[in-house]
Amino acid sequence: MNIALRIFLVVGAVIVFAMVIRKIRKSEMQASDSVFWLLFAGSFVLIALIPQIAFVVSDWLGFDSPSNFVFLFVIAILFIKAFTLSADVARLRQKVVALTQEIALREKR
């Protein structure tokens, strides 16, 4: 895992931190939502500072190169996030529909 990737991970983490803090300041993100992104950025820093983690895990799983493992790790986490967001949106849509129907029905009662 070369120095460029490590620097890139740290820079990426700093940008994520900055974006999260900005959203929290503007009250556009709640503490519970920020946890995921802060942990995600934290994992970037951890891998950049202690690349041995990536070496050990990629050795153990049989990856050719630790950077491949890092990429897969990031993709996997983001995939899970996209999936849970899709489920969240479906749940929110259900609530909006139910509320909209309720407003209409109340007008008629």
Added chain:
Amino acid sequence: MKTLAIIPAYNEEESIVDTVEELKALAPQIDYVIVNDGSKDNTLAVCQEHGYNVLNLPVNVGLTGGFQAGMKYAWENGYDFAVQFDADGQHRPEFIQKMVDAAIDQHADIVIGSRFVTEKKQASARMTGSALISGMIKLTTGKRINDPTSGMRLYDRNMIKRFISESDFGPEPDTVAYLIRRGANVVEVQADMRERSAGESYLSFSKSISYMMRTCMSILFVQWFR
């Protein structure tokens, strides 16, 4: 038997008056409710002007949620049957009573106003889609539905109850397939339909494709895990 025609309307200011007037003239024994699904045009104003019975959804929620709102209204007001009736003039009111009679005589839970009970399907792209959906329903339920995409469907009170308690029950062929598998008795009654009198068809080419994909996926896969 109290019967309610549920008329989902999204931007239907041009055709809603003709549709409702015809319904009142040809099927005066049938009650109706227009579900204004957050229309951006003057559908609501036109309906109020004429003193029509409107259920007004403040934002657009789509056909599934809009129709479900009509079903909730039917349930709360004690209707025995509810029929989906298009606002664009495709459906003809004189067939509603025949559908109700069929529901009573044949103890049906769902009656489909079908274009192809006595008539044959003509060959066209749309009818190929219809035939494909028929085939899938036959495959998964063993029952032949000649006109699965007909929007004119009558539901009895048990079905109304099911529609109001499920969140993903669209008035679509996949729901019919699911209900058949759950033991619903579905019959078809010949009902002629017109071409749309106003507005553009809901199904453009890309929408047709995604409609087919969604319907196929739902009948062949999603429904088994409900």
